[in-house]
Amino acid sequence: MNQYNSEEEFLKNYDSSAFEKLSMTADILLVSVSDQEQSNYRKTNKKMMSILLVKRHDYPYKDKWCLPGGFLNASNETLEDCAKRVLKQETNLENIYLEQLYTFDDIKRDPRMRVVSTSYIALVDKNKLTNLINENASWFDVVLYEENKNSISITLDNGTSSITFKVKKILREKTTDRYSFEVVANADIAFDHSIVIVSGLERLRNKISYTDVVFNMMPEYFTLGELQQVYEIILNKKLLDPAFRRIIADKVEKTNKMRTGGGHRPSVLFRYKRK
Amino acid sequence: MNQYNSEEEFLKNYDSSAFEKLSMTADILLVSVSDQEQSNYRKTNKKMMSILLVKRHDYPYKDKWCLPGGFLNASNETLEDCAKRVLKQETNLENIYLEQLYTFDDIKRDPRMRVVSTSYIALVDKNKLTNLINENASWFDVVLYEENKNSISITLDNGTSSITFKVKKILREKTTDRYSFEVVANADIAFDHSIVIVSGLERLRNKISYTDVVFNMMPEYFTLGELQQVYEIILNKKLLDPAFRRIIADKVEKTNKMRTGGGHRPSVLFRYKRK
DNA sequence: TGAATAGTGTCTGTGAGACAATATTAT
DNA sequence: ATAATATTGTCTCACAGACACTATTCA
Numbered sequence: 001m002n003q004y005n006s007e008e009e010f011l012k013n014y015d016s017s018a019f020e021k022l023s024m025t026a027d028i029l030l031v032s033v034s035d036q037e038q039s040n041y042r043k044t045n046k047k048m049m050s051i052l053l054v055k056r057h058d059y060p061y062k063d064k065w066c067l068p069g070g071f072l073n074a075s076n077e078t079l080e081d082c083a084k085r086v087l088k089q090e091t092n093l094e095n096i097y098l099e100q101l102y103t104f105d106d107i108k109r110d111p112r113m114r115v116v117s118t119s120y121i122a123l124v125d126k127n128k129l130t131n132l133i134n135e136n137a138s139w140f141d142v143v144l145y146e147e148n149k150n151s152i153s154i155t156l157d158n159g160t161s162s163i164t165f166k167v168k169k170i171l172r173e174k175t176t177d178r179y180s181f182e183v184v185a186n187a188d189i190a191f192d193h194s195i196v197i198v199s200g201l202e203r204l205r206n207k208i209s210y211t212d213v214v215f216n217m218m219p220e221y222f223t224l225g226e227l228q229q230v231y232e233i234i235l236n237k238k239l240l241d242p243a244f245r246r247i248i249a250d251k252v253e254k255t256n257k258m259r260t261g262g263g264h265r266p267s268v269l270f271r272y273k274r275k
Numbered sequence: 276m277n278q279y280n281s282e283e284e285f286l287k288n289y290d291s292s293a294f295e296k297l298s299m300t301a302d303i304l305l306v307s308v309s310d311q312e313q314s315n316y317r318k319t320n321k322k323m324m325s326i327l328l329v330k331r332h333d334y335p336y337k338d339k340w341c342l343p344g345g346f347l348n349a350s351n352e353t354l355e356d357c358a359k360r361v362l363k364q365e366t367n368l369e370n371i372y373l374e375q376l377y378t379f380d381d382i383k384r385d386p387r388m389r390v391v392s393t394s395y396i397a398l399v400d401k402n403k404l405t406n407l408i409n410e411n412a413s414w415f416d417v418v419l420y421e422e423n424k425n426s427i428s429i430t431l432d433n434g435t436s437s438i439t440f441k442v443k444k445i446l447r448e449k450t451t452d453r454y455s456f457e458v459v460a461n462a463d464i465a466f467d468h469s470i471v472i473v474s475g476l477e478r479l480r481n482k483i484s485y486t487d488v489v490f491n492m493m494p495e496y497f498t499l500g501e502l503q504q505v506y507e508i509i510l511n512k513k514l515l516d517p518a519f520r521r522i523i524a525d526k527v528e529k530t531n532k533m534r535t536g537g538g539h540r541p542s543v544l545f546r547y548k549r550k
Numbered sequence: 551t552g553a554a555t556a557g558t559g560t561c562t563g564t565g566a567g568a569c570a571a572t573a574t575t576a577t
Numbered sequence: 578a579t580a581a582t583a584t585t586g587t588c589t590c591a592c593a594g595a596c597a598c599t600a601t602t603c604a
Contacts, residue, residue: 021296
């Protein structure tokens with residue numbers, strides 16, 4: 001058993017070097033929704049989902065794109081602290097929505113050494129962004145295409161370069177619908193970050209229906225049309241106006257502000273209503 | 276930038292000691308459903324949810340109960356491998372349902388040193404259990420009581436001792452319904468494992484409605500009454516028979532076997548049907 | 551005026567909740 | 578016969594899907 005008589009005594013004599021240690025990182029999938037200007041003055045701006053990627057300038061994966069992330073400062077930082085620090089550093093953003101996604105730990109996911117990565121998803125209203133971003137970082141518009149129920153192809157575009165990768169859903173259990181992703185084609189994303197991106201977007205798509213996370217990507221005042229567009233982009237499908245309005249009716253409150261100037265009927269500005 | 280000309284060259288010269296390292300563990304919430312014998316021969320056995328706990332015989336948290344878990348072998352093991360190894364070691368079980376739950380990483384969660392723990396939930400049909408279990412391990416029946424929407428009290432009983440602890444849901448964001456748990460009262464559970472238990476049971480309760488995970492806790496043949504009981508225990512509420520049967524109708528298939536001998540109408544044995 | 555979006559009314563079908571009724575056994 | 582559970586029928590109500598209709602603006 002144990003030769004010590006109290007926890008204190010035990011701790012004083014504890015030798016932590018007995019266990020093999022490893023490094024951890026926090027990686028962040030920062031998601032936002034951006035406007036695409038329209039030529040026709042009457043048309044509303046199309047919205048696109050976009051994520052932040054950083055170009056690597058060092059080995060490993062030199063010149064590939066990866067999610068913003070950084071090593072955990074093990075002595076005085078939680079993984080969430082670490083994610084916040086990285087986010088602040090790359091985007092100058094603070095106080096944004098951050099949620100733990102999944103811990104990725106393939107033994108060879110980092111060729112340097114064993115690194116376990118806990119990924120976070122962060123949501124932000126793009127209007128809150130200043131220009132103060134790491135020069136190696138860049139927003140990529142996301143186009144998600146489901147070839148079939150199990151095969152997803154994602155194209156990322158930052159205006160300069162376009163990246164496409166493809167993953168497959170793999171059933172992992174006989175007895176249930178638990179699955180994981182497998183990369184089928186990927187030339188430009190570093191590490192296992194293509195999987196992180198797909199998992200994160202899928203998680204977001206699920207959560208949007210039973211939580212209020214969307215409002216983290218909205219400005220304070222928005223029209224129901226804008227809100228609906230954000231839902232449509234994340235769910236990757238059209239919604240019917242009346243049905244949508246019924247569903248979100250008790251999550252928003254009408255204000256006396258209006259959005260005018262669109263060459264068509266003005267729309268009422270709403271605001272998120274907590275329950 | 277970088278003085279190397281290829282990834283290979285870089286890796287050969289890489290010094291991994293530049294980063295602070297830490298230890299990781301995998302902890303497992305093993306959940307099952309057990310029968311409680313009834314005195315009246317006509318009555319069906321009541322079912323209870325139960326989880327496996329291990330009594331600690333060393334510091335820290337000497338004599339407290341904790342989830343089965345173990346340190347990650349960083350050089351050649353994934354966290355899931357580690358969870359499987361621990362499970363095999365404690366229960367002699369293999370090939371059971373295992374799913375990553377959450378990564379807990381409070382800086383002081385382990386008083387010895389910084390230890391980040393990734394928790395897994397495992398589901399098993401209790402009939403598959405042999406007696407080959409670590410002598411310090413014990414099954415505890417779970418009684419979950421929701422005082423109100425944000426306050427949950429859990430009582431665990433293994434026939435010999437009874438443990439109760441209480442946690443509160445804490446809203447973490449203004450803008451959304453993201454929350455975490457905070458321990459209000461706990462005298463007998465080691466580490467942050469009380470939080471792991473609550474999170475795990477909550478996750479199970481959510482997943483049971485939109486996945487087929489239940490069938491991992493069922494034997495091959497079961498009656499719809501038994502299946503319904505398992506749902507009721509996990510959801511912690513009564514369900515209406517006809518509604519339940521409608522919902523699971525396309526997940527199960529009738530067999531020509533019957534369960535008889537209960538002093539009442541026999542019931543048809545069903546089997547899980549994959550789609 | 552007409553192109554474009556904003557916003558509402560309403561019909562229909564599906565499916566959950568509720569309760570009642572019938573079926574079948576071991577003692 | 579009776580207690581107990583198994584199984585099915587059916588009514589109602591809420592709500593999502595679908596489509597049509599009205600409202601309002603600005604070049």
